[in-house]
Amino acid sequence: MKKLRKAESERLDVPHGTLDLLILKTLETLGPQHGWGIARRLEQVSDDVLALNQGTLYPALLRLEQRGWIRPAWGRSENNRRAKFYSLTKRGERQLEVETRNWLRTTSLVHRVLAGG
């Protein structure tokens, strides 16, 4: 229990506004995936450093769907259970490109500022 607490305190919060980008990128890499799969993937990739509140994932998925960037479909999971799979739409792919570019520009700028200081 104590160990877990400590781990929590070292974790990074998901930077504001980047959850959408992370989800889109995950779906691009993995192909159609259900909510838990996306959560797992994010945690794995970040070596569990990312303090993802898994609950925030679902409203975010809905938002992306409402904006037409991803599309849900019911399917069978690896252990043959009914699950909702999300996949990237064409518009989603374009959006991912745009957001990736923006993110890289922003981070490089922040990097330059920090390095310059």
Next chain:
Amino acid sequence: MDRLREWAWRALGFLRPSQRERELQEEMQFHLEMETERNVERGMSRAEAERHARMRLGGTAQVTDAYREQRSLPGAEQLLLDMRHAVRGLRRTPGYTAMAIAVLALGIGANTAVWSVADAVLFRPLAFFEPERLVNVTLSSPEGSSYHFDYGSFRFLEGLDLPFSSIGCVDTVSGVNVSTDDSAFYARAARVSSAYLDVFGRAPALGRSFATDDVGAARVLLSHAVHQRLGGSDAILGETVRFGGEPHVVIGVMPDGFEGVPRAELWLLFEPDFRGDGTNHQILARLDDRVEKNAADAALASLSGEFYRRYEQDAGERQLGVVGLRQQLSAYRRADVLLLLGAVGLLLLVACANCASLLLARLSSRSRELAVRAALGGGRRRILQLLAAESLVLAAVGGTLGVLIAVLALRLFETVAPADVLAWSVRLDARVLAMCGLLSLLSGALFSLGPALGSGRLRLTDALHDGSRGSSGGRGGLLRRSLVVLQITVSYALLVGAGLLAQTLIGLQSVDLGFEPEGVWTAEMSLQGGEMNEGDAVRTLARDGLERLALLGGVRAVALGSNLPGKRGLNLPVTVPEREQGRERDSINYGYVTPDFFGALGVRSVRGRTLGPDDDSGAPRVAVVNEAFVRNFFPSGDVLGRTVEPLPLGPEHSVVPRTIVGVVADFKTRRLDEEPPPSLFVPLAQASNETLVTTHRFFPANWVLSTDGELDRGALERAALDVSPDHPFSRVRPIRDLLGAATSTERFQAVLLFSFSFLALAMAAAGLFGVVSFSVSRRQREIGVRMALGASASRVLAGVLAEGFLMGAIGVALGLAAAFGLTQFLRNMIFGVSARDPSTLLVAAALLLLVAILASLQPALRATRIDPATSFRAD
């Protein structure tokens, strides 16, 4: 774009709940199971694995809430819940709820009704193709007077390169007889240029529109209505129908509802050799697609000089321009409608103040509940949300009932509104309903504003300790009093406005008309075109008609004339060589009459004689003038025997001087608040062909029948058929109706303003009653103590009455100031009374103070009956 999409989905999600949330439950269930299994694989016990899974997810309820927020419109779901709660709360206090809803429904209903008038008259787009591109070409002076064009001006403008895709010209609409082999009826006809109908961009429903080679070929386009009266068959195309006695071939029928501008029922072309008589023409145009109205206006203004050089006249300050057709058509009603909108807006303000006051009263009786809520962590924002939900429910119900009230109010409008306003087809349509919804929301926001501010001052501890026994002098009490004073102030201003308009109406109706309307009936007859182009045919028809109509039962005198009280006549230039003052050549009101005309109307002869049967074609040319003519040209009164020379119409006719043989009393022409113009009357027997043809082009002939009272219309119409089957009577009515039409605007305004001010007054009275009676019940113990200490019942009574009177007096004082400001807008609408008429201001003040005392009488009496013993115990 994608954001828009998101919000569209959200709106949809709001309307279509639940399905997605059930799916979410399944998704989360799956998520938890997967996470639990993984945790078990990592070596946790089953229970611990499940607990960890839940922790990582963050609570299904929270996720569901967040999901719901995203799925639907923010706050909307909560609002729905709150509204359900509000409905339950409101049902527990039926008296308050009914009162608030009634007040709102009246306010919103009256506003909706007036808005449907305003929308029809001022705002609704005209039913033509791209109506915003339709303009009226104008000629105006810097002072704002505008002038019509003559036909030559149109031909000149038509030849220029102007930023219009089409341009058309139309003459004054006049009545014409439509006759087939077996029937004849009267319809409004417009003479137009060949491109006129193209300007509107509406194709005929049947047949085709005019083409340039139709000019001179006697062709006609019918409205749907006239087509129906002629049988409504498609075979009408190519048929010949007589209009004004002249055969025309029907080439097309316009779609149902199309009437053009100005409204007409059939359209004829100008004759090819038409050079135009008089400046009675309107020029309409459709702007080129790429041209803005301002640019077109500037383009025309720059042509003003060239336009005037054509006449070899000084351009003066008059300028050409364009104005939107919509704007042009409603211009003369704009002020009237804005007045009503303003008045009804004030009524809504009173209704909102009243509702706010009710809401405050309810709030203070709920202060303990609200304090508990606040204590339990329902923050101020939450309380405001509850208030908003309640207001929304009240506004929604009030608005819905308001629509019903508006429907009833529109029925009333139909009986009192001026005909030209109703001609805009005033109705409750989707546009008006949307406005009604908006007004409801707005009033909901407005009346919950006061209480919302008040609730901010709600001190928790006070409310909990003090319970329902708060003192009446607190800030909430002050707010309520202010709201009552506001209601009285606005009611007073409305009442003063209504009083001024009512006095205007009474003043107009008691104006010396200059004739005796009792028992006088009139009927119109078009004598335009065909055989009636010969003066002798007119005279024969007149002689037959006078003989035949005199035989009708109850008829005392019959006459025919071109001018009638309440209507304008032909504007004709005359020369008055021996004048004492005025211009040598001036336009006057010109008309012909048969011998009994002045007798039948009861117009007094002031000097000299009237016209008689001896003034026939063989006798010397004579004329009778009115008093206005004498004032204008011969202020000394020495007018008998003087000569007057009407402008000869038609090129080869020489001037015919006429001797003035008599003066008749002025009788009102167009408007009752206008002095009649200088007028000249000539005997029909001596009228030239040209003046008769010109007169009948613009005006129908009017039969005047002086009767014992009622008139048998059936007998009159049969008599008309005997006189001439091709010239039917139309608009048979008592002359009172004509005068009624002349005062219909004032009557409409007075009726509406009185209705509004009485509603406002009733609301103010109810508001005052509420506040005073509330304060009496709050002060029950205090009053009890005073009475126990020996205060007499009359002192208690006076004390309470004084409270009501004081509010009334402050309201009236503020209202006086408001009325001084607001009645300025009435300046141009009132007649025979000053905008600051002291008696109106006083009577309204007295009425309001009386109402204030009456409204506090019941609570005052109740106060005197307070039994000190019970008031101490009651807690």
